[in-house]
Amino acid sequence: MxxxxxxxxxxxxxxxxxxxxxxxxxxxxxxxxxxxxxxxxxxxxxxxxxxxxxxxxxxxxxxxxxxxxxxxxxxxxxxxxxxxxxxxxxxxxxxxxxxxxxxxxxxxxxxxxxxxxxxxxxxxxxxxxxxxxxxxxxxxxxxxxxxxxxxxxxxxxxxxxxxxxxxxxxxxxxxxxxxxxxxxxxxxxxxxxxxxxxxxxxxxxxxxxxxxxxxxxxxxxxxxxxxxxxDPRSPWVARFLGAGNVIEGTMNGRGQVETEFGLFPAQCRHHHAVGERVALLFRQENKRGYPLRLKMTVEDVLFRREGYELHLDKGWIVRHPEPAQPGQTISLIFYVECLGRV
Amino acid sequence: MSIPSERTAEVVERGRRSLYDHIVAQPPRAGHDGRRRQSVLFSLLALIPTLLFLVVFFFLPLGRILALGLEQEAFRLEHVRLLGRVVGFTVFQAALSTLLTFLLGLPAAALFARLEFRGKTLLRALTAVPFLLPTVVVAAGFNALLGPRGLISLLSPWPIVLTGTLTAILLAHVFYNTTIVIRIVGNALTHLDPRLEQAARTLGADSRRVWLHLILPVLRVPLLASGLLVFLFNFTSFGVILLLGGPRFSTLETEIYLQTMQFLNLPAAALLSLFQLLCTLAFSVLYTRLAARSLVPTMPKPSVARPPRHRGERLFVFIMVLLLSVFFLLPLLAIPVRSVLRLEADMGQRGQVRYGLTADYYRELFVNRRGSVFYVPPAEAVRNSLGYAGATVILSLILGLPAASVLIRPTRAARLIDSLLLLPLGASAVTLGLGYVITFSRPLWPGQEAFLTSPLILPLAHTVIALPFVIRTLEPALASIPERLRQAAAALGASPFRVWRTVDWPIVSRAILSSASFAFTVSLGEFGAASLLARPDFPTLPVAIARFLSQPGGLNYGQAMAMSTILMGVALVGIVLLERIRLAGIGEF
The missing domain is CATH 3.40.50.300 (P-loop containing nucleotide triphosphate hydrolases)
Structure with missing residues (x-):
């Protein structure tokens, strides 16, 4: 060994x-x-x-x-x-x-x-x-x-x-x-x-x-x-593996994370102090986190072997079985996980 | 950082090698399109003087040697016996010298290629200096160190005298040629992919076996190539054998000289020359074959050198640095030191022991002690040499410039003529001298003196020797002038002269200066041809040094050292000058 x-x-x-x-x-x-x-x-x-x-x-x-x-x-x-x-x-x-x-x-x-x-x-x-x-x-x-x-x-x-x-x-x-x-x-x-x-x-x-x-x-x-x-467990690993969309926010006093997309429940593995920067992972296929429906605007559509790749506003990228029109608003279910401290 | 002599050594070495590998590595040539075309007729016209010159002053003398060497007179039994004996020793000393050169050169190559240490660039440059120095200077250096009047013999408690022994010859050859091994093998070693070595190590090979089973086999082409080159230089060595070996040793080169100058046995000399030419030709063909083979697997990283890691490596660096600096510095330093140092038994006054610093040797250079017509003050040798060198520069530029500017056009005829122009590199200077002695001992026109006694004969011989270098320097520079620059200048409204003045001239002038320095240095240090051709009343500096070295008396010896110091100084100035020109050129194109 x-x-x-x-x-x-x-x-x-x-x-x-x-x-x-x-x-x-x-x-x-x-x-x-x-x-x-x-x-x-x-x-x-x-x-x-x-x-x-x-x-x-x-x-x-x-x-x-x-x-x-x-x-x-x-x-x-x-x-x-x-x-x-x-x-x-x-x-x-x-x-x-x-x-x-x-x-x-x-x-x-x-x-x-x-x-x-x-x-x-x-x-x-x-x-x-x-x-x-x-x-x-x-x-x-x-x-x-x-x-x-x-x-x-x-x-x-x-x-x-x-x-x-x-x-x-x-x-x-x-x-x-x-x-x-x-x-x-x-x-x-x-x-x-x-x-x-x-x-x-x-x-x-x-x-x-x-x-x-x-x-x-x-x-x-x-x-x-x-x-x-x-379970990448850190924002850097999640980004490096391309596991999903990583967004950062700040913990508030009610166990929520304030982000530019709104307030999300944190549900983190560890306790985070108020005001601490925390990253959340949003992905569709992995059902570890809690589900959440988001409405987003399509900006670009790419064909991939496994389906379509939709580029959404705020720079998010998701896989989608069907094509979509740029400018179209679609509603998607994401599963949200806490990646811990930034 | 780059040290001048280092890079110049490369140019000189490339020049010397170029005969052998020019078939493989043609100089950079401009493409067909865009070049100003000139008619074939014009090209030929421009080449006629150069070709004519080579025919008369190279091919004709060589042909005469050939004719004489093939005559029945040349093949007398005693001549053949002489040839056998001489060839035997020539090969023996060359092989032994090559072996010893590798013994020092291989560790040195590994040192420079693999390890980083303070003063590395300087030390590497130092090892290249001997290669650029005239043979007489090297011989004088070893004499000043190891001769009967040398520093070690007179100052150290162990009076070692090595001149007149095989050891001195071997030492000087190693001194001369180690840089070739360092350069060729070292470069290959630097660029050898380090992962090969790492792969071998993880497969169970220790350092010894990595060298034995990987590095040496992989580097066999550069090893063989450098070995062949070193052997060739040792095989054709003249000044070192004559001046350090003395009369006991004779190689092909020195025997040609002796047969010509002392025994006036021209048929024997011709036979030896013929054999010499054949050998050189054979080596050249071998070398060309070798150089055509693929070289070493390289990697893009420029260097794998690193500081020494463990005690063994540090010890290796220490020993090698000490060995190399002592070996390469001492003979060079010994000359100027001995030229200002009066030692025991000087001035011919036996018993009167005098030590101390003196300027006498330099002062005596201006005195004709013997007062004879044929015995000019040594200072005149300096003047003669400078005159010959100047004439060589002018002649080789006049002949080289038109040839080079025609030859940059890539036609088959150009390539053929190119090879022709480089052939003189293959003949030894002594052979050339012999050819002149045979060919020009009669007057060119009836009623005149023999052409051999003309003061022009030596510059002509030196031009034959320098021309390949000159053309090789000019050609790439001329070919490098970008046609688009000319077109751009013309499009901006420059007249043809202005175009030439602003685009061509800056590049051309530098190439001319650089090739002029080459011709100058070659002529200044040349000893083989000069020893056969220089008139007794017009000796060149190397000839005078050799003469003084071989004569008894402390004063003669001191004067030899003084002149060697001057020659070494001028040669070093030439090297630095050459380097300046090259360095200045880099920023511009």
Whole structure:
């Protein structure tokens, strides 16, 4: 089990990561989700030993890894731009990690090692659907194929942990979905715990058992994709996930929030003092909050695959099964949740 | 921040390399459209003087060597034996020098590419300085340090004398060429995607194996390319071998010189020259093949350098900085120091030990001690050199400007002629000198003196050597003049002259100045051809320095140092000047 304990790091004098703690259990896929610059890649590199934390520790099964160099950590890393070795063909790229760990194999003859190596490389190449690519040059492969080689290369030495740094960021949408599905299958089949870094919530929700949302050096929300989506718990997370329309207001003395749309019952998880700024989330599909009917004016209508996207006055955006005319007034039911302090 | 010599070194190196990779990397050329068209006839007319010049002063002498070298006389058994012996040592010393250059150059390249430390830019510039200095200055520097009258021998408790040994030759070669490795390998290393390395580390490779299994294999093209280039420079090295190795060592270059000047055995010299040319050609072809191969996977980030992190890295930085600054500073500093420092046994008065500062060596430069007609005061060598250099500048500009302005038009003929113009880069200066000795030892017209004795012969040879640099400097500058600027100026009502004056001239003048400085520096420091062609009563500065270095007596030695100081000073001023011109040019286009 991987334990990250109160890891801190500054970048150019500004705190990038502040006391980050979390664990990754066996067979679990944890996704670090955050906007660019949130320090998620740095956190990954700290776990991999490529960078040193300024405070805190990374532990594996309770053993501190801080002084262990990356090559001895046994963590596989997959990069966004693949980082394949240009001087080696597909087979040798995948075999690289096995050759570097030659000493770990039982004292066997060179030929026995080569045979075992060949078997293992062919096995992982089959796993990533690249059988027959052994002698190809990596520079001649497509982006998707290159990323499969990179995955096979990381898988081959059977690492204790797999780390993915925006692995599908450079691929187009359909390829992304295809590879995401394959990756999910492979992770489930191999039961290797994994940390997956991305800024794309759809990717995160598709692959993760658990999502950690990083913002300004802190983990601001943690949970399964469904938990995080249904209960974002902070205005920043709600906005980042695009969960619905977030409006801000001020608590009054009667447990209500005064907003530019009027007065709304707060029904917050925590008690908020009078005069405190509070955010409310208005969305249609999630029935966690209390229902409310609002009349609004349509300003623009966009066609989407899942229906229509209506742009309403005050900048609200809602999904709607039918098209509407700009200028039309429509009546919609929203469910209102309290997101807590702004 | 940019240090002058650093960038100039790049230009010079590119100039030297350009013969080999100009097939791959053509200079920027203007597109077809919009360029002012000139008739083919006009282009040819403009090229005729340049081509004629090259035919008479490059191809003809080379042809004469070829003819002589292929004669039966040249292939006498003793000549072939000589060739075998000389080639053996030439290859041996070149290979050993290359190996040692890499021994220092690779860690230095890694240092500059990977680590950040104070004074890095300055140190990097320092390592590039030797490459730009005349060979005699480098030889004088090592002599002033390690020679029998050198600082270490006379001042330190361990009187080490290394001149006349292979060690001195190797040290000077490493001193000269380390910058090539730093530049080529270092640049590749700087731009190598750091993620490759990180991937290898997470796959279980420690630092040693990252270098062994990733960095060195990935960088094999730049490694081979720089290795070949260093080998080529060592293979054709002349001044260092002659002045630091002494008579015990002979390479192809020095043997050509000896056979020509001492034994007057022109057939043997021609045979050696022929072989030399063949080798250079072979290396060039190899290099071109290599340069055509794809290079290194790069990433857009300009640099991966960072401050040293742990103790091992800090120790590495400390040792390398110390080693590099001592190795590159000491020989350079030794010259001026020795030129004002009177040491034991000077002035030829044995037994009388005198120490102290002195200006005598400089004063003596103006005195003709021997009072002979053929023995002019050394100061005249300075004047001769400046005169030759001036003539070289004028000649190479007269021949280079029309050629360059015609060659920027991208026709197939232009490309062919371009290659032709660059060929002189491939022939060594000594070979060129030999060619002149063979070709011009008779008068051009009956009843005249042999053309070889003409004071013009040396500027002509230097022009052949400088012309490729001059054209290579002028061409991109001329091609960079945007046609749209001309059109805009014309549309605004400027007359053709005004257009030329306001658009072309600012760019052209800078290119002219810059190529003139190149020609000047090349001529000033050139030693190989001058040692064969300079008349005894009109020595150039390098020839005079070499002569004084080889003569006994503390006074001669001191004067050699004084002249070396002057030559080094002028060369450094030239470098800085060149750099100023280049720097000033950047803001404008």
């Amino acid at each position: 991987l334990t990250v304990q109160r890891v801190s790091k500054t970048y150019d004098g500004r705190p990038l990561l502040q006391h980050i703690s979390f664990t990754v259990g066996s067979g679990e896929t944890v996704c670090l989700l955050g906007p660019s610059g949130s320090g998620k890649s740095t956190l990954l590199r700290i776990i991999g030993g490529l960078e040193a934390p300024e405070a805190g520790a990374v532990l594996w099964n309770g053993v501190d890894l801080t002084s262990i160099p990356p090559h001895a950590r046994d963590f596989g890393l997959v990069f966004q731009d693949y980082a394949l070795f240009p001087h080696l063909n597909v087979f040798e790229n995948v075999a690289f990690g096995l050759r570097m760990r030659r000493n770990r194999w039982p004292a066997s003859s060179a030929s026995a090692f080569e045979a075992a190596l060949r078997a293992r490389v062919n096995q992982v190449l089959a796993l990533v659907n690249l059988r027959g690519f052994e002698t190809r040059k990596v520079t001649d492969l497509s982006g998707g194929e290159q990323q499969r080689v990179a995955l096979a290369r990381a898988l081959a030495p059977s690492p204790r942990l797999l780390m993915f740094d925006e692995p599908l960021g450079a691929l187009d949408r359909s390829l992304k979905e295809e590879l995401l599905h394959e990756l999910r299958t492979i992770l489930h089949r191999t039961r290797i715990p994994a940390i997956y870094v991305t800024h794309d919530q759809e990717e995160a929700f598709a692959i993760a058992d658990r999502v950690l949302i990083l913002h300004e050096g802190h983990i601001v929300r943690e949970g399964s994709p469904a938990e995080v989506w249904h």
